[in-house]
Amino acid sequence: MTFQTLDDLEDGQRVLVRLDLNSPVEDGEVQDNRRFDRHAETISELVDRDFEVAVLAHQGRPGRDDFVSLSQHADILESHVDSPVDFVADTFGEDALSAIGELDGGDVLVLENTRMCDEELPEEEPEVKAETEFVQTLKDEFDAYVNDAYSAAHRSHASLVGFPLVMDAYAGRVMETEYEANTAIAEKEFDGQVTMVVGGTKATDVIDVMTHLDEKVDDFLLGGIAGELFLRAAGYPVGYDIDDANLYDEQWEQNSEKIESMLEDHRDQITLAVDLAYEDDDGSRAEQSVDDIDEKTVSYLDVGSETVMEYSPTIRESEAVFVKGALGMFEDERFSVGTAGVLEAIAETDCFSVVGGGDTSRAIEMYGMEEDEFGHVSIAGGAYIRALTGAELVGVEVLQR
Numbered sequence: 187m188t189f190q191t192l193d194d195l196e197d198g199q200r201v202l203v204r205l206d207l208n209s210p211v212e213d214g215e216v217q218d219n220r221r222f223d224r225h226a227e228t229i230s231e232l233v234d235r236d237f238e239v240a241v242l243a244h245q246g247r248p249g250r251d252d253f254v255s256l257s258q259h260a261d262i263l264e265s266h267v268d269s270p271v272d273f274v275a276d277t278f279g280e281d282a283l284s285a286i287g288e289l290d291g292g293d294v295l296v297l298e299n300t301r302m303c304d305e306e307l308p309e310e311e312p313e314v315k316a317e318t319e320f321v322q323t324l325k326d327e328f329d330a331y332v333n334d335a336y337s338a339a340h341r342s343h344a345s346l347v348g349f350p351l352v353m354d355a356y357a358g359r360v361m362e363t364e365y366e367a368n369t370a371i372a373e374k375e376f377d378g379q380v381t382m383v384v385g386g387t388k389a390t391d392v393i394d395v396m397t398h399l400d401e402k403v404d405d406f407l408l409g410g411i412a413g414e415l416f417l418r419a420a421g422y423p424v425g426y427d428i429d430d431a432n433l434y435d436e437q438w439e440q441n442s443e444k445i446e447s448m449l450e451d452h453r454d455q456i457t458l459a460v461d462l463a464y465e466d467d468d469g470s471r472a473e474q475s476v477d478d479i480d481e482k483t484v485s486y487l488d489v490g491s492e493t494v495m496e497y498s499p500t501i502r503e504s505e506a507v508f509v510k511g512a513l514g515m516f517e518d519e520r521f522s523v524g525t526a527g528v529l530e531a532i533a534e535t536d537c538f539s540v541v542g543g544g545d546t547s548r549a550i551e552m553y554g555m556e557e558d559e560f561g562h563v564s565i566a567g568g569a570y571i572r573a574l575t576g577a578e579l580v581g582v583e584v585l586q587r
């Protein structure tokens with residue numbers, strides 16, 4: 187490991203800690219999830235070691251419904267650590283500096299959503315980010331900077347890459363364990379069959395994975411919105427928007443050529459869903475074979491049971507299984523069959539397994555499985571993909587300088 191960790195940091199100092207608390211938001215309510223639980227370990231250690239702790243984190247993206255204040259995050263974090271967690275609705279202005287000034291040993295203060303500061307986004311070189319007023323103002327308030335946000339380390343944003351250039355910088359416990367696990371996985375060789383279950387909402391993630399791992403992975407089992415786009419490329423009349431949600435068409439426009447050529451070049455490695463599930467007029471789950479679909483008139487929210495039955499033996503025969511992205515909208519139990527089904531198949535076998543994705547990893551506890559039934563459960567989505575494909579993470583690179 188080439189970065190400094192909390193083991194190298196002297197107790198009782200004033201530290202600025204970057205976490206990734208980016209969470210699903212439903213009707214304005216921030217949903218508790220694995221990220222809080224994991225980061226609570228780092229925060230609890232800092233509290234026990236009498237550090238004065240200020241937390242930086244982001245939530246959502248400007249313009250989206252999930253772009254909200256971090257006040258609820260402070261309450262959720264507090265419920266995971268055994269000490270009070272305060273919040274100030276400011277990131278580096280007067281109110282923030284005054285709240286930081288009042289910190290005592292063992293105190294934790296969450297600062298406002300970093301993405302509410304103009305200088306946090308867009309992605310620019312670390313050297314540019316280091317010169318921002320945001321970084322230059324906060325750097326003088328602390329003895330050290332700790333980055334625990336492995337799952338955001340693929341973003342060249344001020345709070346992630348600016349501070350390590352101008353302050354003593356350390357990796358938090360989540361950064362350390364995720365980095366170790368994901369790097370080891372990228373380098374690992376397997377003798378037997380390697381399978382990757384890919385789904386979720388982001389076609390680019392799926393294409394990235396397939397482009398970089400086509401020699402390492404024998405079978406890609408597809409689902410989710412990404413899987414429906416592949417069905418479209420295979421000639422089925424699905425994978426386009428029928429309402430104004432814009433989940434498919436824009437992604438299709440941007441990626442259709444890549445999806446089509448991926449399907450053509452790797453047809454024997456790619457398994458597509460044979461049936462899909464939707465909500466019928468009574469509000470119940472209904473399923474339809476993809477061969478019976480003449481025109482898309484409903485939203486498909488999961489892969490069907492036949493598909494799970496086809497995917498399960500492949501998983502059972504595998505030496506290693508990786509998962510990125512959910513096969514359906516599993517947050518609604520009616521549409522959890524695909525995601526929970528493949529996760530259960532993985533949990534039941536003794537293959538080496540890794541489940542990645544901030545959202546997808548939630549399904550494990552939602553459907554009664556234990557984290558230790560899997561080799562590694564990563565709270566990272568985009569960063570996990572990049573690590574698996576051997577790409578460098580800028581947020582890790584600056585810690586290693």
Ligand SMILES: Nc1ncnc2c1ncn2[C@@H]1O[C@H](COP(=O)(O)OP(=O)(O)OP(=O)(O)O)[C@@H](O)[C@H]1O
Nearest residue numbers: 386387388410411487511514515543544545546567
């Ligand atoms: N057919 C579908 N319709 C609607 N939503 C779907 C469908 N299939 C999957 N999803 C949604 O995909 C989400 C997970 O996708 P995403 O690509 O964000 O995965 P992730 O890798 O877990 O997360 P992240 O990359 O954000 O860390 C789930 O929340 C699930 O509800």
Ligand SMILES: O=C(O)[C@H](O)COP(=O)(O)O
Nearest residue numbers: 206208337338544567568
């Ligand atoms: O949830 C994530 O994957 C990270 O927090 C990064 O968020 P972003 O994709 O909005 O940059």
